[in-house]
Amino acid sequence: MPHPLIPVVSRPGDEYFVAGDVRERTDASRNRLLILRSAQELIAERGVSCLTMDALAEKAGVGKGTIFRRFGSRSGLMTALLDHSERDFQQCLLSGPPPLGPGAPALERLLAYGRAIVERFELTGELQQAADAQGWRLFAVPARLFQHQHVAMLLRAGGCRGDAELLAHTLMAGLEPRLLHYQLKDANITTERVVENWNFMVRAVLPTPP
Amino acid sequence: MPHPLIPVVSRPGDEYFVAGDVRERTDASRNRLLILRSAQELIAERGVSCLTMDALAEKAGVGKGTIFRRFGSRSGLMTALLDHSERDFQQCLLSGPPPLGPGAPALERLLAYGRAIVERFELTGELQQAADAQGWRLFAVPARLFQHQHVAMLLRAGGCRGDAELLAHTLMAGLEPRLLHYQLKDANITTERVVENWNFMVRAVLPTPP
């Protein structure tokens, strides 16, 4: 089902394409860029929700089949559009400056993580929601798995006594794009309050420092 | 936008229809039952994901417009199908036997709530996910608001020191159908482990009893 050339986001350092050696044909590469660039333009003009695959195909000057061959689905396309931002973010977690990156205590890093996610939502939330769609395999997506591992690791490093793997799921569920959208856009809850709540949860779950 | 006759689930005791006095026309009522019954049959035969609105219209012997007039959307229909189960559940929370209902300490009631949600997922999870669809107004739905209020109330009653309203969101996010589906069906995590994790979170968030 996953086409070998569908772009993915796993860890920084991974190659952009799943299939190891196969080189991307030049026409394929040209069209990929055309499609992504056109998509960004259309989104800039009319917003994510107005982006139809037909319109995109026309604007990019390619057949609709080409888009689907490459990105698999509308949400696959959105995922690809998020790719750069996601890689940057992963890079920050892995080797950026503390407290987001390594070098700070686990607790601090978790707090920074929550704030970063909320702030990132302000920028890319609409895309994130569109990338969600169809969602019950959302959790098996590389970007998601990476972040889950990261949070679970920090929880363990912080000396958490619970089930780090599941706790990471639960905590992260509180930062889901859909929930953030509801809280920030519909329920008029401030960013700061959301971040504070995350901080509270994290502290509640980690043992209090001596 | 919400049609006056769209069935909702708010609190037990509310009337089934939003509009106060307007009586449902007899043909409307007959068709509503026809549609719901046919939907249940089709789902029993082929599963939720195979239920198309066209097939349903044909089986129920009504026009497709009639279905949409009444239920608004596919997920509205699913919500209506969940209605009974939801009402029963709400009833249990409000006036059932402890620890789910009143009479037990807040902590116990929260633990029971988590277990009940997970167990309910086993029965109605597929429907819940279908009712989700399109979801970023999911959180404004009556059934959801009710449960949110309930959990927030228990958190306050339990002496929680954080932001009860937001904590309720976050905790409940860990019991979302999509996440449960991933954990229980895809990741092969046991029910018991999920429940244990909920218990851990709830205990972490409430002050330890003396």
Next chain:
DNA sequence: AGAGTAAACGGACTGCAGTCCGTTTATATT
């Protein structure tokens, strides 16, 4: 360079959710 081939292409086609609007009908009123 020329042939062979695997991959990419494109756009007509399918299936489904959701809309629109002219028609029908249940109920209230006289």
Next chain:
DNA sequence: AATATAAACGGACTGCAGTCCGTTTACTCT
């Protein structure tokens, strides 16, 4: 019983995601 009217009805229609498959094309091998 006849009339009025607001509500309900139904199915053709639209728009969009996603598929299919015959055609084209970029590379490889000789």
